[in-house]
Amino acid sequence: MAPIRNARAYYAATPTGYIEPDVHVKYDESKTIDVDTVELNGGFLLKTLVLSIDPYMRGRMRDPKIKSYSAPFDLGQALYGYGLGKVIRSEDDSYKPGDVLHGWVFHEEYSVYKGPLTPFVPFRKIENIGLPWSAYTSVLGMPGQTAYYGWKLYSKAKAGETAFVSTAAGAVGSLVVQLAKRDGLRVVASSGSAEKVAFAKECGADVSFNYKDEKVWDVLAREEKGIDVYFDNVGGEHLDAALASANRMGRFIECGMASQYNGEETYTVKNLGMIIGKVLTVQGILYNVLYYQLADEFYATMPQLVKDGAIKYREDISNGLETVGQALFDVGSGKNVGKRVVVVADD
Amino acid sequence: MAPIRNARAYYAATPTGYIEPDVHVKYDESKTIDVDTVELNGGFLLKTLVLSIDPYMRGRMRDPKIKSYSAPFDLGQALYGYGLGKVIRSEDDSYKPGDVLHGWVFHEEYSVYKGPLTPFVPFRKIENIGLPWSAYTSVLGMPGQTAYYGWKLYSKAKAGETAFVSTAAGAVGSLVVQLAKRDGLRVVASSGSAEKVAFAKECGADVSFNYKDEKVWDVLAREEKGIDVYFDNVGGEHLDAALASANRMGRFIECGMASQYNGEETYTVKNLGMIIGKVLTVQGILYNVLYYQLADEFYATMPQLVKDGAIKYREDISNGLETVGQALFDVGSGKNVGKRVVVVADD
Numbered sequence: 054m055a056p057i058r059n060a061r062a063y064y065a066a067t068p069t070g071y072i073e074p075d076v077h078v079k080y081d082e083s084k085t086i087d088v089d090t091v092e093l094n095g096g097f098l099l100k101t102l103v104l105s106i107d108p109y110m111r112g113r114m115r116d117p118k119i120k121s122y123s124a125p126f127d128l129g130q131a132l133y134g135y136g137l138g139k140v141i142r143s144e145d146d147s148y149k150p151g152d153v154l155h156g157w158v159f160h161e162e163y164s165v166y167k168g169p170l171t172p173f174v175p176f177r178k179i180e181n182i183g184l185p186w187s188a189y190t191s192v193l194g195m196p197g198q199t200a201y202y203g204w205k206l207y208s209k210a211k212a213g214e215t216a217f218v219s220t221a222a223g224a225v226g227s228l229v230v231q232l233a234k235r236d237g238l239r240v241v242a243s244s245g246s247a248e249k250v251a252f253a254k255e256c257g258a259d260v261s262f263n264y265k266d267e268k269v270w271d272v273l274a275r276e277e278k279g280i281d282v283y284f285d286n287v288g289g290e291h292l293d294a295a296l297a298s299a300n301r302m303g304r305f306i307e308c309g310m311a312s313q314y315n316g317e318e319t320y321t322v323k324n325l326g327m328i329i330g331k332v333l334t335v336q337g338i339l340y341n342v343l344y345y346q347l348a349d350e351f352y353a354t355m356p357q358l359v360k361d362g363a364i365k366y367r368e369d370i371s372n373g374l375e376t377v378g379q380a381l382f383d384v385g386s387g388k389n390v391g392k393r394v395v396v397v398a399d400d
Numbered sequence: 401m402a403p404i405r406n407a408r409a410y411y412a413a414t415p416t417g418y419i420e421p422d423v424h425v426k427y428d429e430s431k432t433i434d435v436d437t438v439e440l441n442g443g444f445l446l447k448t449l450v451l452s453i454d455p456y457m458r459g460r461m462r463d464p465k466i467k468s469y470s471a472p473f474d475l476g477q478a479l480y481g482y483g484l485g486k487v488i489r490s491e492d493d494s495y496k497p498g499d500v501l502h503g504w505v506f507h508e509e510y511s512v513y514k515g516p517l518t519p520f521v522p523f524r525k526i527e528n529i530g531l532p533w534s535a536y537t538s539v540l541g542m543p544g545q546t547a548y549y550g551w552k553l554y555s556k557a558k559a560g561e562t563a564f565v566s567t568a569a570g571a572v573g574s575l576v577v578q579l580a581k582r583d584g585l586r587v588v589a590s591s592g593s594a595e596k597v598a599f600a601k602e603c604g605a606d607v608s609f610n611y612k613d614e615k616v617w618d619v620l621a622r623e624e625k626g627i628d629v630y631f632d633n634v635g636g637e638h639l640d641a642a643l644a645s646a647n648r649m650g651r652f653i654e655c656g657m658a659s660q661y662n663g664e665e666t667y668t669v670k671n672l673g674m675i676i677g678k679v680l681t682v683q684g685i686l687y688n689v690l691y692y693q694l695a696d697e698f699y700a701t702m703p704q705l706v707k708d709g710a711i712k713y714r715e716d717i718s719n720g721l722e723t724v725g726q727a728l729f730d731v732g733s734g735k736n737v738g739k740r741v742v743v744v745a746d747d
Contacts, residue, residue, distance in 0.1 A: 121677065288672060302689070307675045321668040325635060328654045328684035330468065335682035337675035342649070 056085035061161035062377035064126040068114055071385050074378030077114060078132065086163050088141055096167030097148045099138035101158055102400065105190035106380040106393040108311050110134055124171075132160040132377065133170060135195040137179065137186050139400060153179045155189055160377055162397060173341040177348070182356050186400075191392035192359055192366035193352075195340050196224030201351050202343035203284065203306045204232045207336045212237030214281035217273065217298075219291045221258060222249035224366075224392035225308055229284045230256040231364055241276060243269060243291060245387045252390060256365055264291070273298035287312040289320035296324035296333070305335040367391025403432035408508035409724035411473040415461055418732050421725030424461060425479065433510050435488055443514030444495045446485035448505055451742040452537035453727040454571075455658050457481055471518075479507040479724065480517060482542040484526065484533050486747060500526045502536055507724055509744060520688040524695070529703050533747075538739035539706055539713035540699075542687050543571030548698050549690035550631065550653045551579045554683045559584030561628035564620065564645075566638045568605060569596035571713075571739035572655055576631045577603040578711055588623060590616060590638060592734045599737060603712055611638070620645035634659040636667035643671035643680070652682040714738025 065079040072078060091098060109123070110132070117125040126132060136158040140148045145167075148154065156169055156176035169176050179189050191197060210216065216233040220226045221242030233240045234257035242258035244250055245265055253261040262272050269291050273280065279300035285292055288310025295305065313319060328335060358364045369389040371380060376395055383389040412426040419425060438445060456470070457479070464472040473479060483505040487495045492514075495501065503516055503523035516523050526536050538544060557563065563580040567573045568589030580587045581604035589605035591597055592612055601608040609619050616638050620627065626647035632639055635657025642652065660666060675682060705711045716736040718727060723742055730736040 123677065292672075309676065310673045313673060319668055319670050321666055322672065323666050325639075325669065326657045326660060328682060329656065329686065330470065331684065332686050332689045333684045335675060335684075337678065337680045337682075339676065339679050342679045 054087060054089045056087045058082055059084045059086040059162050060374050061131040061159070062374045063131050063160075064114060064128055067116055067128070068111075072111060072114065072378065072381045074382055078378035078381055080375040080378070084161075088163060091163075091165060093142060093144045093165055094167060095144050096165055097143035097145050098141040098163060098165050099154065099158065100141050100163055101136060101138045101161065101397045102153065103137045103186050103190050104158070104160060104377065104395040104397060105135035105194050105196070106377065106384050106395055107134060107195065108309060108384050110381060111385050131164075133157055134160070135174075135190060137189055138164075148176070148178075153181065153186065155179050155194065160374060162374070175344075177352075180352075182360055184356065184360055187368055187370060187394045187396060188356075188359060188366070190394055191224050191368050192228060192364060193356055194392075196392060197228050197355065197366075198344065198348065198351055199308060199338065199340045200225045200228035200232065200284075201355065202340070202347050203308055203336075203338040204229055205347060206343060207304060207306050207334075207338065208233070208236075208282045208284075209304055210236040210238055210282060213239075215239045215241065215276055215278055216282040216284065217241045217243070217280045217295055218253075218258070218284045218286075219243045220245075220286040220309070220311065221253040221256075221261065222367075222390060223286060226284070226286055227252065227256050227366065228364065230258050233282070233284075238282070239278075241272065241280070243272070246390070248390050252367060269294040270297070279303075282306070284308060285310070289313055289322070293320070293322045293324050296322070296327040299327060299331050299333055301331045303331060303333045305333055307335060307337045368394050370394045370396055372396050401434060401436045403434040405429055406431045406433040406509050407721050408478040408506070409721045410478050410507075411461060411475055414463055414475070415458075419458060419461065419725065419728045421729055425725035425728055427722040427725070431508075435510060438510075438512060440489060440491045440512055441514060442491050443512055444490035444492050445488045445510060445512050446501065446505065447488050447510055448508065448744045449484045449486055449500065449747065450533050450537050451505070451507060451724065451744060452482035452541050452543070453724065453731050453740040453742055454481060454542065455656060455731050457728060458732050478511075480504050481507070482521075482537060484536055485511075495523070495525075500528065500533065502526055502541065507721060509721070522691075524699075527699075529707055531703065531707055534715055534717060534741045534743060535703075535706060535713070537741055538571050538715050539575060539711060540703055541739075543739060544575050544702065544713075545691065545695065545698055546655060546685065546687045547572045547575035547579065547631075548702065549687070549694050550655055550683075550685040551576055552694060553690060554651060554653050554681075554685065555580070555583075555629045555631075556651055557583045557585055557629055560586075562586045562588065562623055562625055563629040563631065564588045564590070564627045564642055565600075565605075565631045565633075566590045567592075567633040567656070567658065568600040568603075568608065569714075569737060570633060573631070573633055574599065574603050574713065575711065577605050580629070581605075585629070586625075588619065588627070590619070593737070595737050599714060616641040617644065626650075629653070631655060632657070636660055636669070640667070640669045640671050643669070643674040646674060646678050646680055648678045650678060650680050652680055654682060654684045715741050717741045717743055719743050
């Protein structure tokens with residue numbers, strides 16, 4: 054076959070605030086690939102199906118001189134992140150043509166991989182039970198698994214307790230709300246728009262509020278029994294207020310600090326002393342570290358619950374690599390409702 | 401017998417910064433007590449022997465309108481805190497005359513108690529094995545037990561790892577340094593004077609530095625293998641630097657945030673995001689919560705190690721309730737070397 058287009062979304066410039074489409078992330082159609090003849094060197098050729106667009110990606114779009122726990126993206130190179138792809142050709146016995154894999158994939162139509170991009174994020178073969186592929190990047194992907202692992206491993210939830218969840222309508226938060234309700238907790242849910250407030254309520258939140266309309270301090274102060282578990286996706290003022298409202302022996306699951314990602318001044322958390330006074334446990338979580346503990350349990354149980362409608366989820370889907378920049382802006386600025394996904398190909 | 405003097409140290413005014421002797425804490429000899437006839441109402445009369453003067457007491461000397469996890473002291477009333485006393489008379493079958501008890505005691509020469517001052521801090525009978533009573537308020541008292549419980553329950557220490565300890569020459573820190581060395585860790589110790597640096601070194605610290613001479617960031621940056629355990633007694637900039645230097649899956653034991661107690665502006669901890677990125681566990685600890693898990697083990701093992709000289713400790717002792725105010729200033733301003741103790745009576 055003749056070479057065909059191999060479009061990509063690449064990292065074009067380092068943002069100082071929000072990611073601007075066509076400035077910091079650009080779409081490029083200039084490259085081609087011959088899928089029949091491209092050298093595999095013992096690896097495999099993957100056709101990208103779906104990309105998961107996640108807030109943490111902002112942290113990789115930085116000056117490489119700034120140290121952080123994640124590797125920075127390389128200017129001029131295709132972005133990469135969680136997603137699904139289908140094996141087209143393979144010289145690796147672990148993967149056969151037709152296999153659909155979840156893992157870190159490049160933001161381009163076709164790529165050759167020799168093992169995973171990083172040993173921390175493996176490729177996993179997905180056995181679909183009749184759900185759209187996108188579900189495996191959202192409620193069944195990295196965000197859903199992050200919610201599940203964090204909640205199951207660190208909430209120590211007991212029926213009758215109160216959980217507080219921020220970005221409660223997001224891909225992680227909306228599953229946390231549902232897991233908390235399934236465990237018999239009262240749930241207080243914070244999000245940033247009327248539509249998100251409604252979705253968190255639909256997921257079962259007992260109190261669902263818009264933090265732009267009402268101060269998080271005021272809402273939590275009304276909870277007479279205090280907060281036993283805080284699942285934190287935003288940090289900053291939410292974290293401060295949760296520390297103030299926490300009960301003794303409370304558990305804080307730190308999943309994200311999205312309020313601090315876009316270069317605004319660092320919020321001064323004034324209640325860190327409460328960690329001591331209330332004997333709190335504050336646990337940071339990362340998908341790729343917890344994966345090995347609970348992934349098999351997750352894949353064995355959650356897809357069927359999602360298929361049965363017992364677990365709700367929402368996606369905000371756009372099509373084509375040309376929408377990656379906008380998608381990154383959306384998740385950074387809270388524009389999306391539901392997990393932001395870019396579909397690159399249907400199969 | 402005729403009534404005798406019952407001197408006390410009382411809370412006279414609310415400090416805004418450091419505690420000033422004779423201003424915020426006053427000594428008063430005006431009261432008397434008849435130890436033979438004072439009504440016990442089913443309780444017991446205790447003669448105060450030794451008082452533990454601890455940094456956390458500053459937090460109770462506040463406007464009662466300011467909510468915090470600890471109850472505020474009452475203006476005009478005797479202070480109270482950890483200490484030892486001897487039972488003189490008793491109508492409570494649990495306590496016999498001559499018993500020496502550790503628990504919360506009033507800062508006065510004689511007091512009648514009916515059970516403990518708070519259910520959270522029990523009275524415990526001390527079986528002395530030939531140590532000065534003061535040892536049971538320092539290395540074997542609340543600070544020593546806090547160090548022991550925190551380290552044993554939450555350090556998850558492995559030989560070859562690196563521990564960082566702040567206020568490393570203090571009553572808590574100096575025991576943590578020794579426990580860490582006994583577990584085979586490399587220990588980096590921070591304190592605030594040349595004398596303290598020397599004592600932390602004597603306790604076994606591999607690196608012992610004065611944070612006033614050298615920036616904590618710079619010292620930690622030299623630790624090529626990073627920090628696996630941080631035992632935090634000061635919070636603020638030390639905590640921020642430890643977050644920056646922590647290894648993945650590091651354990652932070654939050655015991656005190658002394659740098660934030662005296663009304664200076666709250667330090668902005670900029671590296672809270674590292675809790676997530678490095679999958680850290682940050683655990684607050686309080687003596688009275690952990691006591692019930694490990695106290696019997698502690699009292700069964702540690703006094704003998706102290707008596708044998710296998711565990712070093714230092715005390716900074718003054719005599720008489722008239723020295724309480726100065727002692728509180730000392731611990732708040734870092735003037736003491738070794739555990740600050742006030743001896744009220746020898747027996």
